[in-house]
Amino acid sequence: MKQRGQVVVDRILDTAExxxxxxGYSNTGINQVIEEADIAKASLxxxxxxxxxxxxxxxxxxHERWFNRLETAVNEVSxxxxxxxxxxxxHTERQEIRQFGGCPFIKANDEAGSSDPxxxxxxxxxxxxxxxxxKTLVANSGHKKLLTDQELADTIFLALEGAITTASVFKRPxxxxxxxxxxxxxx
Amino acid sequence: MKQRGQVVVDRILDTAExxxxxxGYSNTGINQVIEEADIAKASLxxxxxxxxxxxxxxxxxxHERWFNRLETAVNEVSxxxxxxxxxxxxHTERQEIRQFGGCPFIKANDEAGSSDPxxxxxxxxxxxxxxxxxKTLVANSGHKKLLTDQELADTIFLALEGAITTASVFKRPxxxxxxxxxxxxxx
DNA sequence: CATTAAATAGACAGATTTGTCTATTTAATG
DNA sequence: CATTAAATAGACAAATCTGTCTATTTAATG
Numbered sequence: 001m002k003q004r005g006q007v008v009v010d011r012i013l014d015t016a017e018x019x020x021x022x023x024g025y026s027n028t029g030i031n032q033v034i035e036e037a038d039i040a041k042a043s044l045x046x047x048x049x050x051x052x053x054x055x056x057x058x059x060x061x062x063h064e065r066w067f068n069r070l071e072t073a074v075n076e077v078s079x080x081x082x083x084x085x086x087x088x089x090x091h092t093e094r095q096e097i098r099q100f101g102g103c104p105f106i107k108a109n110d111e112a113g114s115s116d117p118x119x120x121x122x123x124x125x126x127x128x129x130x131x132x133x134x135k136t137l138v139a140n141s142g143h144k145k146l147l148t149d150q151e152l153a154d155t156i157f158l159a160l161e162g163a164i165t166t167a168s169v170f171k172r173p174x175x176x177x178x179x180x181x182x183x184x185x186x187x
Numbered sequence: 188m189k190q191r192g193q194v195v196v197d198r199i200l201d202t203a204e205x206x207x208x209x210x211g212y213s214n215t216g217i218n219q220v221i222e223e224a225d226i227a228k229a230s231l232x233x234x235x236x237x238x239x240x241x242x243x244x245x246x247x248x249x250h251e252r253w254f255n256r257l258e259t260a261v262n263e264v265s266x267x268x269x270x271x272x273x274x275x276x277x278h279t280e281r282q283e284i285r286q287f288g289g290c291p292f293i294k295a296n297d298e299a300g301s302s303d304p305x306x307x308x309x310x311x312x313x314x315x316x317x318x319x320x321x322k323t324l325v326a327n328s329g330h331k332k333l334l335t336d337q338e339l340a341d342t343i344f345l346a347l348e349g350a351i352t353t354a355s356v357f358k359r360p361x362x363x364x365x366x367x368x369x370x371x372x373x374x
Numbered sequence: 375c376a377t378t379a380a381a382t383a384g385a386c387a388g389a390t391t392t393g394t395c396t397a398t399t400t401a402a403t404g
Numbered sequence: 405c406a407t408t409a410a411a412t413a414g415a416c417a418a419a420t421c422t423g424t425c426t427a428t429t430t431a432a433t434g
Contacts, residue, residue: 229381
């Protein structure tokens with residue numbers, strides 16, 4: 001009965017991750033989650049007190065997995081400038097796989113960021129982590145100092161955020177690759 | 188009874204605009220709209236066939252008003268490079284007023300962009316309009332051609348999108364002003 | 375004044391929402 | 405084998421959701 005030997009909590013989170021991202025948090029009911037996860041309702045509420053708790057857990061888990069994949073992708077590149085460019089390629093690939101649904105954390109912020117302080121705090125953590133990661137890559141990049149380290153890191157982070165968002169509006173990878181080419185000229 | 192002599196449809200749209208932005212589209216019920224607009228339910232459904240139609244009208248109206256204000260703000264500046272910078276100041280002000288709720292069209296996209304093709308098409312129009320506007324400003328700016336016109340326009344658009352989004356996560360104007368300073372160095 | 379159109383209040387349908395609770399069965403562990 | 409913990413199915417509550425409909429009143433116009 002259990003899929004791939006997964007325990008209940010993993011099946012809940014897998015299903016929540018898929019549905020929250022594809023349909024949105026508000027548009028996904030608990031009943032759909034338990035049905036598609038093939039678990040009992042009481043099991044869900046034993047692991048998560050409220051739907052909001054499930055949302056927080058979803059954000060944490062998605063963030064961890066997202067960051068691990070990103071780190072792996074960047075580590076496969078040796079040149080420190082190319083590491084920066086690899087960030088854009090990684091996000092292009094991911095957005096193509098996820099059919100340009102945009103950033104899951106921005107989506108969560110737009111849907112439920114103002115409804116619960118724990119949700120907002122968790123989303124802020126994800127974005128701070130992303131900013132810090134980019135800043136480290138910039139510091140080690142040996143870029144041509146057309147901009148300061150901080151300015152370049154800000155430019156990359158903001159252009160990436162804007163590109164993912166815009167790609168999600170037009171359902172195309174164009175803007176993420178445009179951003180990559182621009183950063184290439186600036187480093 | 189009518190507020191400021193407004194006709195019913197305007198009261199509906201005013202209320203929808205306020206509630207959809209502050210609470211989100213999915214979190215705002217028709218019943219709350221009619222109650223706070225102080226109109227009858229039958230009146231709403233005479234003007235808008237479905238809630239989705241109201242969403243589409245909300246996007247159109249918000250876009251028109253947003254663009255008119257932006258155009259006015261930019262026209263008050265004479266120097267062509269300063270016009271570009273004025274775009275960032277305008278958005279800083281607006282986000283402060285709206286308590287860093289982010290871009291209403293990105294919010295709508297994240298909540299309902301995939302649910303109805305008319306909604307997505309309307310959101311795409313708003314972003315295309317914004318891109319075109321920035322590109323015209325860039326073409327007339329006499330910038331120093333560190334980047335091509337297209338690249339600079341893309342940079343400004345993407346950094347602005349990313350900045351508004353990030354400002355909405357951290358509830359602060361910092362990133363919008365950082366973006367402004369970076370663009371200042373690039374033009 | 376008479377006619378027409380627009381807006382009103384509010385009941386109602388039918389579906390869906392989150393969350394609780396009971397009673398039963400399965401699985402793991404000493 | 406006995407005990408304990410975990411998961412199950414599903415009824416249920418109470419609220420809310422969108423949308424429809426009836427019946428009445430208000431407002432505008434010829």
